[in-house]
Amino acid sequence: MRKILIVGAGQAGLQLGLSLLDHDYDVTVMSARTPEEIRGGRVMSTQAMFHTALQYERDHKLNLWEEPAPAIEGLGVSIAASDGSRALDWVGVLDNYAQSVDQRVKMPGWLELFEDRGGKVVFHGVTTSDLDSLTRHYELVVVAAGKGELVQLFGRDAERSVHTEPQRVLSVSYVHGAERRPEHPDMDAVRFNAVPGVGELFVIPGYTFSGPCEIPFFEGLPGGPLDCWSDRPGPSEHWGRMLELMRQYVPWEYERFKGAELTDGQATLSGGYTPVVRHPVGELPSGGAVLGVADVVVANDPITGQGSNNASRCAAVYRDSILERGDQPFDRQWMRDTFERYWERAEPVTRWTNAMLQPPPEHVMNLFGAAESNPVIRNRFANAFDDPSDYDDWFLDPKLAEEYLRQVSETEE
Numbered sequence: 001m002r003k004i005l006i007v008g009a010g011q012a013g014l015q016l017g018l019s020l021l022d023h024d025y026d027v028t029v030m031s032a033r034t035p036e037e038i039r040g041g042r043v044m045s046t047q048a049m050f051h052t053a054l055q056y057e058r059d060h061k062l063n064l065w066e067e068p069a070p071a072i073e074g075l076g077v078s079i080a081a082s083d084g085s086r087a088l089d090w091v092g093v094l095d096n097y098a099q100s101v102d103q104r105v106k107m108p109g110w111l112e113l114f115e116d117r118g119g120k121v122v123f124h125g126v127t128t129s130d131l132d133s134l135t136r137h138y139e140l141v142v143v144a145a146g147k148g149e150l151v152q153l154f155g156r157d158a159e160r161s162v163h164t165e166p167q168r169v170l171s172v173s174y175v176h177g178a179e180r181r182p183e184h185p186d187m188d189a190v191r192f193n194a195v196p197g198v199g200e201l202f203v204i205p206g207y208t209f210s211g212p213c214e215i216p217f218f219e220g221l222p223g224g225p226l227d228c229w230s231d232r233p234g235p236s237e238h239w240g241r242m243l244e245l246m247r248q249y250v251p252w253e254y255e256r257f258k259g260a261e262l263t264d265g266q267a268t269l270s271g272g273y274t275p276v277v278r279h280p281v282g283e284l285p286s287g288g289a290v291l292g293v294a295d296v297v298v299a300n301d302p303i304t305g306q307g308s309n310n311a312s313r314c315a316a317v318y319r320d321s322i323l324e325r326g327d328q329p330f331d332r333q334w335m336r337d338t339f340e341r342y343w344e345r346a347e348p349v350t351r352w353t354n355a356m357l358q359p360p361p362e363h364v365m366n367l368f369g370a371a372e373s374n375p376v377i378r379n380r381f382a383n384a385f386d387d388p389s390d391y392d393d394w395f396l397d398p399k400l401a402e403e404y405l406r407q408v409s410e411t412e413e
Contacts, residue, residue: 001026004322005138007126009033010103011047012294012311013144014110019060019319021117028120028138032145035108039209042266043174044103046217048072048190048204048305050386051096053312064109069207071097074189075382077368080196084251090372091189092382098190100206100215102174104266128153128284135288140330142318143282146295153282154292160277160343160350167275167301167357168199168219169227173239174206174267175260178214190305195249196359199226200303203253208263216242216257219303222272225249229270238268275301275357277350280339281332291335293318298346300353305385310346317342348389355396363401376408 002025006013009031017027033041057063076091115121126134127149135141143150181189188205195201199220206215220226226245233241239262246254262268278297282290294311321338328334360368371378384390394404 002140002327003138004028005030005134005141006144007131007141007150007290008144008146008293008296009107009111009121010144010146010294010311011107011308012315013142014107014114015056015060015062015312015315016142016144016293016318017119018062018110018114018117019056019315020322021114021119022060023323025322026120028122029111029114030122030124030126031111032123032125034123035111038108038111039104040266041104043172043269045307046100046172046202046204046206046215046302046305047103047106047308048098048100049308049312050098051094052386053309054096054099056312056316062110062113064113065101065105065207066099068211069099069101070188070205070212072099072190072205073097073187074184075385076183076189076191077371077378077381078191078193078250078252079368080194080250086252088368088372089183090378091184091187091191092371092378092380093375094386095379095383096386098385100204102206102208102213105207105209126150131290132284132286132288135284135286135290140322141288141290142293143290143296144293146299150282151278151296153284153290154278154280154296157277157279160347161275162354163275165274166222166272168303169222169229169270169272170302171218171220171226171229171238171242171270172215172268173242174208174213174215174263175239175257176210176213176263177260179256179259181256191253193250193253194360197221198224198249201246201250201253202305204305208267210263213263214257214260216246216253217302218242218245219301232270235262235265235268238270273299275299275350275354281335289332289335291318291330291338297339298343298350300350301357303356304349304353304388306349306353306388309386310349313345314342317345345389348392352388352391352396361398363398364395366405367395367401370405370408374408376411
């Protein structure tokens with residue numbers, strides 16, 4: 001029985017660990033926090049997960065909250081006009097529903113499930129010097145902790161990293177009491193609201209300790225009016241500030257949320273980070289090597305909602321590579337090859353995400369405009385969130401976009 005250590009207890013680390021237990025691997029997870037500490041902590045993400053990622057969880061019976069969590073059936077786009085109205089507004093329908101479960105609910109539950117299924121959990125923070133000794137006791141050490149000291153083991157891949165500074169300032173709240181959306185009152189949908197020159201507001205139907213909720217999530221251009229969180233306001237002031245920003249820039253959302261309240265006292269988050277791709281092999285002072293996973297090695301801006309989906313994809317790819325390795329050593333070349341298998345799936349996500357961080361070019365605005373009257377276009381845009389490689393074929397390239405619009409137009413005639 002091969003011994004594997006996973007450092008980090010998030011989406012990727014726990015999904016990988018739980019899936020390896022299904023194949024009789026001896027797996028240990030190290031978590032810096034206990035389940036009780038995670039449950040009592042601050043919200044960590046927005047985690048809208050689409051069909052493929054959800055199916056990985058179903059395959060390993062990890063979908064513990066599928067029944068109570070809202071089924072997200074669509075994805076809508078609104079673009080603000082200069083007078084505060086919407087210059088554009090539509091919603092695409094998903095072929096398969098998405099879901100968002102508060103990681104303060106999910107990760108403690110998975111940690112407890114991991115132990116119930118025979119995995120070992122050590123609750124302790126890990127330093128680089130700790131890893132030096134740990135690599136002598138395990139055949140493979142995977143680092144799934146995307147923040148802190150250990151990330152520094154993985155050097156920036158300059159050829160694959162476009163940015164050198166944060167592209168958005170982020171602010172999140174989890175709330176109860178928002179009114180149903182008047183445009184589609186019977187459908188839960190992620191909403192993408194763009195305010196040119198200012199930033200974006202996403203609204204994600206989610207699930208937390210107290211049941212279904214809504215997750216408004218601002219992405220502000222650095223230096224702009226949404227870049228106003230450096231004073232780290234308390235929860236009530238944080239939510240009040242988000243409401244005022246909605247009133248000013250996305251008043252149609254403010255009308256829904258003006259009566260909403262925070263789900264709990266830890267339901268706000270603000271910050272930002274630089275999108276980066278890192279080399280997958282971390283070199284230790286002793287000469288040992290560890291393998292980076294998910295946002296340790298590919299950390300995109302959350303503007304496309306792919307963080308948890310990428311983590312799930314990465315865990316699935318790494319699981320398959322580990323299983324296929326049999327009894328052979330997990331050497332550096334295997335680590336690099338394993339990451340390249342994941343990069344085949346992560347590269348289209350990174351390319352699309354970097355494109356969405358820029359002002360929309362003319363061909364994208366043409367596509368969005370045509371989608372308002374054509375359900376084929378808007379449904380394709382929505383469903384590509386599950387498989388972002390599809391955007392390469394029609395959305396990102398001006399000539400392909402023009403050809404696609406021509407084909408869709410001919411089909412309508």
